[in-house]
Amino acid sequence: MKSLVYLLFFLxxxxxxxxxxxxxxxxxxxxxxxxxxxxxxxTIDSQLNVPWEITWGPDNRxxxxxxxxxxxxxxxxxxxxxxxxxxxxxxxxxxxGLLGMAVRKFENGDIYAxxxxxxxxxxxxxxxxxxxxxxxxxxxxxxxxxEIPGGIGHNGSRVAFAPDGSLLxxxxxxxxxxxxxxxxxxxxxxxxxxxxxxxxADNPIPGSPVWAWGFRNIQGIASTLKGNIFxxxxxxxxxxxxxxxxxGQNYGWPIIQGYADRPEEKTNxxxxxxxxxxxxxxxxxxxxxxxxxxxxxxxxxLLLASLKDQSxxxxxxxxxxxxxxxELVLLKDVLGRIRDICVSxxxxxxxxxxNRDWNPSTGFPKQQDDRIIKLSAAGKGKVAAKTITTSAPAxxxxxxxxxxxxxDGAGLPGxxxxxxxxxxxxxxxxxxxxxxxxxxxxxxxxxxxxxxxLATIISQVRHSWNNQATPITPEEVKEARVKF
Ligand code: HEC
Numbered sequence: 001m002k003s004l005v006y007l008l009f010f011l012x013x014x015x016x017x018x019x020x021x022x023x024x025x026x027x028x029x030x031x032x033x034x035x036x037x038x039x040x041x042x043t044i045d046s047q048l049n050v051p052w053e054i055t056w057g058p059d060n061r062x063x064x065x066x067x068x069x070x071x072x073x074x075x076x077x078x079x080x081x082x083x084x085x086x087x088x089x090x091x092x093x094x095x096x097g098l099l100g101m102a103v104r105k106f107e108n109g110d111i112y113a114x115x116x117x118x119x120x121x122x123x124x125x126x127x128x129x130x131x132x133x134x135x136x137x138x139x140x141x142x143x144x145x146x147e148i149p150g151g152i153g154h155n156g157s158r159v160a161f162a163p164d165g166s167l168l169x170x171x172x173x174x175x176x177x178x179x180x181x182x183x184x185x186x187x188x189x190x191x192x193x194x195x196x197x198x199x200x201a202d203n204p205i206p207g208s209p210v211w212a213w214g215f216r217n218i219q220g221i222a223s224t225l226k227g228n229i230f231x232x233x234x235x236x237x238x239x240x241x242x243x244x245x246x247x248g249q250n251y252g253w254p255i256i257q258g259y260a261d262r263p264e265e266k267t268n269x270x271x272x273x274x275x276x277x278x279x280x281x282x283x284x285x286x287x288x289x290x291x292x293x294x295x296x297x298x299x300x301x302l303l304l305a306s307l308k309d310q311s312x313x314x315x316x317x318x319x320x321x322x323x324x325x326x327e328l329v330l331l332k333d334v335l336g337r338i339r340d341i342c343v344s345x346x347x348x349x350x351x352x353x354x355n356r357d358w359n360p361s362t363g364f365p366k367q368q369d370d371r372i373i374k375l376s377a378a379g380k381g382k383v384a385a386k387t388i389t390t391s392a393p394a395x396x397x398x399x400x401x402x403x404x405x406x407x408d409g410a411g412l413p414g415x416x417x418x419x420x421x422x423x424x425x426x427x428x429x430x431x432x433x434x435x436x437x438x439x440x441x442x443x444x445x446x447x448x449x450x451x452x453x454l455a456t457i458i459s460q461v462r463h464s465w466n467n468q469a470t471p472i473t474p475e476e477v478k479e480a481r482v483k484f
Contacts, residue, residue, distance in 0.1 A: 031378060032330065034297045040378035044076050044350070048370040051352035052098065053115075053158075054286075054342045058105035062342065062350055062372065065115060067097035067357065071132075071139060076350070076374060084113075085132060085139035091120040094152060094358045094415075100159040102167065104195070112195075113139055114167060116157050118150050125150035129159070129169050131197065145197035146209070148186040151175050153217075153442075158286075160221040162229060166200055167193045168211070170218035170231060175442075177254030180214050188215045188253065190231070190245060204248030214251035214271060220287030220340075222302060224321040230275070232284035232304055237400070237444030240281045241274035242302070242315065244322055276315065276324045279448075280399035283308030285354075286340030290314075294347025294377050305338035307354060308403040310361065312338055335373060336364040349375040358415075362407040396457045397464075400446065409465040420465040429472055433458060433480035451477040 032039040045051075050067035057063040061073040069090030074081040090098050096118035103113045111134040119126050127150040132139035151174025158170050173180045173188035180188025183205060192211035194200050199209050220232035229245040239258030243251055250271045252260070258277035278284070286305040290298045302315040302324070310333045316326035331338070339354035351373045355365035398407065401419075405411050409420035419425050424432060436458060439445035446454065451474040459471035 029373075032375065034295070037295050037297060038378050039295065039375050042374045042376075043368065043371050044079070044374050045074055045081065045372040046368040046370075048352075048356075048372065050097075050339065050354050050357045051370055051372060052339060052354075053101040054340045054350055054352045054372060055101060055103055056342045056344050056350075057103045058111055060344075063101065063103050063113070064352065064372065065098045065101045067099070068092045069098045069117065071098075071101065071113065071115070074372070076344075076348075082137050084134070084137060087117060087130075089119050091118045091125070096120075096125065096150065096152070096155060099155065100157045100169075102159045102161050104161055106195070110134075114145075114159050116159055116169060118155055125152065125174075127155050127157070127171065129197075143197070145193065146186075146191070149174060151187075156218055158218060158221040158231075160223075161195075162192070163223050163227040165195065167195055167197075168221055168229070169193070169209075170215065170221060172217040173215065173253065177216070180216065180253045181250070181255070183208070183210055183213060186210065189213050190215065190218070190221075192247075211247050212245050212249050212251065214253050214256075216253040219283075219285040220304065222287040222289045224289050224302075224317065225291050225300075226321045228321050230287060230289075230302055232287045234283055235277070235279075235281055237439070237446055238279040238281065238448055239274075240278040240284050242276045242284065242287070242304070242324065243272065243274050246272065275322075276327070281308060281403075282306045282311070282313075283403065284313075285338065286342075286352075288341045288343050288349075290343055290347075290349070292343070292347030295349070295375075298349075303341050303343070303349060305341050305351065307337040307339065307359075310334075310336055310338065312341075312351060335371070336361065336366070336369065339370075347377070351375070359403070359412060361402070362410075395460070396449075396453055397460050400449070400457065401461070404443070409461070409467075419461050420467065422467075425461055426467060426469045429470075429476055430480050433472065433477055437477075437481060447481070451475075451481070 029041045032041055051064040052067045053065040055063050061075050063073045065071050069087040071085040072083050098117040101115040105111045113132045116129045126147050128147045129145045131143045133141045154172035154175050156170045156172040160168050162168050169191045171187050171189050179185040189210050190212045191209035192203055217234045218231045223229050231243050233241045252271040256271055259273050284304050285307050288303045290301050290303050298314055300317050304313040311329050312331045314328040315324045318325050335353050336355040338351050340352045342350045353370045355369040404416040405419045411418035437447045454477045455472045455474040462469035
């Protein structure tokens with residue numbers, strides 16, 4: 001009898017512990033109610049350090065880069081994770097580091113990963129496009145495809161395969177707008193290559209990888225079922241964009257921002273306007289195309305991650321897959337900054353957070369950050385009751401200033417000055433208004449805001465976080481504007 005009890009106890013131990021291993025799936029964080037589909041939101045990996053790229057691999061795993069220079073893959077079913085590569089010499093600082101990656105399986109069965117990262121030689125910053133081959137569980141045989149000038153910011157980038165099998169690399173203007181319009185510069189462009197890194201014979205400029213130009217800092221590339229290629233891009237103080245890319249076309253930066261709707265944007269150069277632009281900016285990042293009946297509300301939509309706005313956006317396309325007809329904002333301020341998105345062939349969606357990057361918002365990172373999150377259509381009764389949809393629109397300071405100076409006015413040491421107890425904020429009104437109208441260094445100009453809007457923001461800044469200076473009137477803004 002006694003031995004039978006022991007045996008039962010032992011069996012229970014075995015089965016309980018083995019079940020624990022099989023049940024990798026963590027409890028849903030919460031559920032998300034769409035029109036007719038209930039989505040389960042789960043964490044599949046946590047305590048990462050800026051998973052900059054997440055992409056669905058040909059081996060049915062989620063492959064991801066982390067900004068400091070590692071590449072890993074995780075099986076979302078079992079939770080099994082492997083570190084495939086640590087790249088020596090990656091220079092991570094601000095937005096520099098290991099960024100975009102594309103993974104592809106070729107006809108002979110070989111799997112290659114293409115990625116781009118920043119290096120620093122003495123004081124010279126460079127961006128590299130490098131290809132690796134998967135050998136068992138390791139990425140080997142690095143082949144440098146191209147090296148171009150890098151900068152302390154605006155290094156892009158995304159790496160993606162186009163529907164025709166060519167390789168696209170979006171590069172940033174490295175804080176020099178002139179690069180974007182200069183067809184001899186490889187910055188501020190979409191570059192196109194064959195899979196071996198050579199230049200396709202049908203590129204618009206013979207012998208050049210330049211495929212489209214006039215870009216500031218592209219952060220997302222996605223292709224639709226019909227083969228249309230869309231990008232997402234960061235604007236300056238205004239006009240973040242989603243563009244439909246045509247080869248050999250100019251997208252306007254720095255001459256044009258958004259729809260060329262301001263008097264100073266007159267130009268005789270032909271350019272293609274965006275399919276959507278956002279002012280105030282949202283800092284759009286990873287972009288992917290969804291076509292599945294698994295989440296029917298999102299079929300034929302672009303899915304867009306946002307850093308500054310801390311949201312996940314669903315952009316409904318028309319049937320030609322050329323125009324954006326509707327936008328839905330989800331998960332606002334729930335997960336923090338969202339960096340990238342990928343979709344599995346089964347129609348599940350994965351997101352990566354970016355709360356350990358150089359510019360986290362107030363209240364982040366949380367202990368679990370950064371995370372890879374799975375959104376999947378949930379069977380009835382399987383998800384927790386808490387449902388999250390969208391939240392109320394933010395005030396003007398949050399929309400235009402908090403991404404740099406932070407919600408608590410504390411700024412970012414050495415990069416963005418604190419506005420709390422700041423002598424300029426508390427000092428001469430006309431000097432302060434003029435600075436905000438004209439911008440300075442890496443602070444954008446805000447002259448596009450109305451006198452009333454500026455008066456509201458500046459008064460708010462002068463009266464928050466224990467600042468106790470008198471408010472500014474719209475008349476005082478007008479006065480400064482005339483002088484400027
Ligand atoms: C993209 C980031 C960014 C945004 C957005 C931004 N600023 Fe700034 N701001 C800066 C930087 C960088 C500086 C420092 C400029 C310099 O001295 O070169 C600065 C400086 C300032 C200063 C002067 C502080 C000092 O000590 O000299 C004030 C005041 C200010 N910003 C207010 C604002 C307000 C108000 C907004 C929103 C309307 C705003 N900023 C939006 C980046 C930003």
